[in-house]
Amino acid sequence: MPAHYSLSETEEAVKRRLGDIAVRHDALAAVSNIHRAASAVRQHLENSALRPAGLTWSAFVVLWVVWIWEEIETRHAASEAGISKGTLTGIIKTLESRDLVERRQHPDDGRRALLKLTPEGLSLMERLFPAFNGEEAFVVEELAPGEALQLADTLRRIVTHLEEKGEERRGDLLGDEPVPPRPGGRRRSS
Known part of the structure; x- marks a missing residue:
């Protein structure tokens, strides 16, 4: 039994399994393919553009969010990146140790924190994003x-x-x- 099935093989297996079960096959196909495409794109971008920079997908997305917003509260960064606040904490610790992100207390509420790219983080994103976008172009070529x-x-x-x-x-x-x-x-x- 193969460890990896092609998209066509998986679609055929789904048809066999569902048989006469009354479901919206168009919705199933659309959502399944959104998931498959997202996974394939993420894996490609991690392996091509991000790994040479020593970044995971989640770390890159956090850097992207902070880069775009310039300064952002941690809770909003987690939400924009689609990760939990706990996951963000680990990513921020790693990015801080690499001197890519700095965290500071919110001036109006000491319980909240703000994130901002360091000059090194800004330089990394300015160098990395064109290569990342080149791979985005490859994905849709x-x-x-x-x-x-x-x-x-x-x-x-x-x-x-x-x-x-x-x-x-x-x-x-x-x-x-x-x-x-x-x-x-x-x-x-x-």
Whole structure:
């Protein structure tokens, strides 16, 4: 049995498994392929553009967010990067040890912290991003002219839909029940 299946093999296996189960196959295919594409793109960018700079995907995304916003609260950086505050803490420690990011107390509230790139971090992003973008261009080079922008617009509509209506949908599905916490790696001892 092969350890890795092609996209076509996986799609055929899904068709066999689902059989006559009444599902929206178009939605299944779209969301599955969003996930597959995101994973493939992330892996390619980590292995091509980021590894030579000694960065993980998450560390790069944090640097990107701080670079774009110039100075940002840690809680907003975590949200923009799509990671937990705990994960951000570990990434920031690593980036601080490499003198790429500096953290300081918020002037209005000592419980909050602000992030800013150091001159070394700024220099790294100015050198790294053109190479990163070159790999982004490689990722979409099989698309016809205009298709990359059309894809970006389609994905933007999905994200906007979830931003605008996702909470309401979760409320409809869960009612008054609170969203259960994400399962962690450690289990509570009894």
